[in-house]
Amino acid sequence: MSNTVQNNFQSIWNQILNNIKDNNIFDEPVFHSYIKKSLLYNVSDDLAVIEVPYITDKNFFIQNIDEFNRLLSDAFDRDIKSQIVLTSEISTIKKEEKKDFIFEYGNKILDQYTFDNFIQGQSNQQSFAAAYGCAYSKEKSFFNPLFIYGNSGLGKTHLLHAICNYLKDNRPEIKYLYIDGNDFISLIINSLKEKNTDELIENIIQLDYLLIDDIQHLAKTNQSQELFFNIYNKLKSNGKQIILTSDVYPSELKNINDRIISRFTSGLSVSITSPEFETAVSILQKKLEGRNKEINISEDALYYIAHKFNEDVRKLEGALNELLFKAIIYNPPVIDEQFTIEMFKENPIINQNDELTIKKIKKEVCNYYNITQKQIESKSRTADIANARHIAIYLSRELLDTPFKRIGSEFGNRDHSTIMTSYDKISRLLKEKKVYKDVISDIKRRLGLVA
Numbered sequence: 485m486s487n488t489v490q491n492n493f494q495s496i497w498n499q500i501l502n503n504i505k506d507n508n509i510f511d512e513p514v515f516h517s518y519i520k521k522s523l524l525y526n527v528s529d530d531l532a533v534i535e536v537p538y539i540t541d542k543n544f545f546i547q548n549i550d551e552f553n554r555l556l557s558d559a560f561d562r563d564i565k566s567q568i569v570l571t572s573e574i575s576t577i578k579k580e581e582k583k584d585f586i587f588e589y590g591n592k593i594l595d596q597y598t599f600d601n602f603i604q605g606q607s608n609q610q611s612f613a614a615a616y617g618c619a620y621s622k623e624k625s626f627f628n629p630l631f632i633y634g635n636s637g638l639g640k641t642h643l644l645h646a647i648c649n650y651l652k653d654n655r656p657e658i659k660y661l662y663i664d665g666n667d668f669i670s671l672i673i674n675s676l677k678e679k680n681t682d683e684l685i686e687n688i689i690q691l692d693y694l695l696i697d698d699i700q701h702l703a704k705t706n707q708s709q710e711l712f713f714n715i716y717n718k719l720k721s722n723g724k725q726i727i728l729t730s731d732v733y734p735s736e737l738k739n740i741n742d743r744i745i746s747r748f749t750s751g752l753s754v755s756i757t758s759p760e761f762e763t764a765v766s767i768l769q770k771k772l773e774g775r776n777k778e779i780n781i782s783e784d785a786l787y788y789i790a791h792k793f794n795e796d797v798r799k800l801e802g803a804l805n806e807l808l809f810k811a812i813i814y815n816p817p818v819i820d821e822q823f824t825i826e827m828f829k830e831n832p833i834i835n836q837n838d839e840l841t842i843k844k845i846k847k848e849v850c851n852y853y854n855i856t857q858k859q860i861e862s863k864s865r866t867a868d869i870a871n872a873r874h875i876a877i878y879l880s881r882e883l884l885d886t887p888f889k890r891i892g893s894e895f896g897n898r899d900h901s902t903i904m905t906s907y908d909k910i911s912r913l914l915k916e917k918k919v920y921k922d923v924i925s926d927i928k929r930r931l932g933l934v935a
């Protein structure tokens with residue numbers, strides 16, 4: 485309980501004490517002997533905890549409990565019952581409260597984010613399997629840590645909540661904490677302020693699962709990184725499961741200590757990328773499940789949205805909601821492709837999608853190779869990433885005739901000779917290996933350039 489909350493209770497209690505004194509509710513000597521030294525320790529819902537120093541005071545309060553219940557109920561304007569505790573008993577209550585203080589910051593789990601509601605496709609299959617495996621496996625340290633990375637709105641939070649919902653329903657004995665990266669920092673900063681970091685560590689290492697969403701926020705403070713490092717090592721060496729998400733691959737995290745990053749890469753890192761067309765359609769169908777009586781929407785309309793808004797699932801859901809809302813206003817007999825096109829005519833996302841750009845090429849190549857935008861622009865020389873980068877560079881030149889210098893600035897500020905080398909490399913491989921021809925055709929098809 486915070487000091488501010490406790491001060492508020494005490495000021496209400498002081499008013500009650502004044503009331504007792506001013507209105508002679510109890511005789512003056514009785515007030516001085518038994519009541520004056522009491523404190524209001526806590527009030528939650530319908531229970532007030534009154535703290536008294538001596539057993540004689542406690543007995544007095546118990547004998548007159550109805551009167552105190554009445555005074556408290558009047559003051560809080562609701563029915564309140566009181567519990568009388570000795571000061572010596574308060575430390576036990578405090579210990580129990582402290583056990584749970586980490587949960588004030590986390591475990592705000594949404595019931596609807598489950599594994600059942602999560603649509604799988606090539607773009608998220610690995611992440612789904614790893615998340616499910618972590619929830620399901622009773623083996624200690626299944627993949628430890630599990631690190632899920634990908635752009636915003638692709639289902640990372642959904643998977644972490646799904647793990648917690650699974651644990652809650654199937655393994656109730658498991659203690660877990662799901663916490664957003666920013667809240668985790670607040671928890672750490674508060675513990676540093678209140679000088680109870682030992683207790684914080686003590687509490688967290690009691691957990692079986694620690695799930696931190698958007699761990700990239702850790703970059704904000706060095707102190708948090710120190711403490712996190714400490715907690716991480718303790719959990720890991722005790723075989724506790726750690727699951728983290730971020731918008732980038734661990735080694736691309738900025739302003740995070742190298743020794744932390746190297747630990748992140750020591751488990752399993754899996755990516756989530758934009759849903760491919762079929763997955764996007766399935767997600768839309770899932771969102772409409774059970775509503776086919778009230779909503780008459782054609783497959784073509786869903787295909788149109790899936791094609792135009794599949795950059796991230798949040799946008800996809802947003803587009804569907806917008807369309808359904810417009811259908812309420814205009815009330816068409818059926819929400820078909822024509823109606824949908826008309827409703828999104830002015831939408832900037834669609835207009836942006838219609839025109840071929842380097843950004844769009846990068847996005848399709850990333851989806852094809854299951855890597856993130858940050859990876860394709862990064863300095864990484866990992867074979868898959870470098871190959872994807874060469875192909876995206878080749879297509880940017882070939883399809884848009886973009887100057888090499890300009891392409892360089894779109895790919896992590898590389899100089900024009902590096903870009904020329906990439907372009908030449910793919911031009912040569914296209915002549916030598918059929919597989920490159922197939923890859924380029926596939927990506928062009930995804931870009932809507934060939935039938």
Ligand SMILES: Nc1ncnc2c1ncn2[C@@H]1O[C@H](COP(=O)(O)OP(=O)(O)OP(=O)(O)O)[C@@H](O)[C@H]1O
Nearest residue numbers: 601602603635636637638639640641642767797798
């Ligand atoms: N494969 C999927 N199946 C069903 N719903 C999904 C899927 N992927 C994402 N969603 C939905 O998309 C929305 C955004 O997902 P979520 O919040 O998990 O994204 P995120 O990757 O955590 O984004 P951010 O990094 O911005 O926090 C949620 O409503 C989620 O339920």
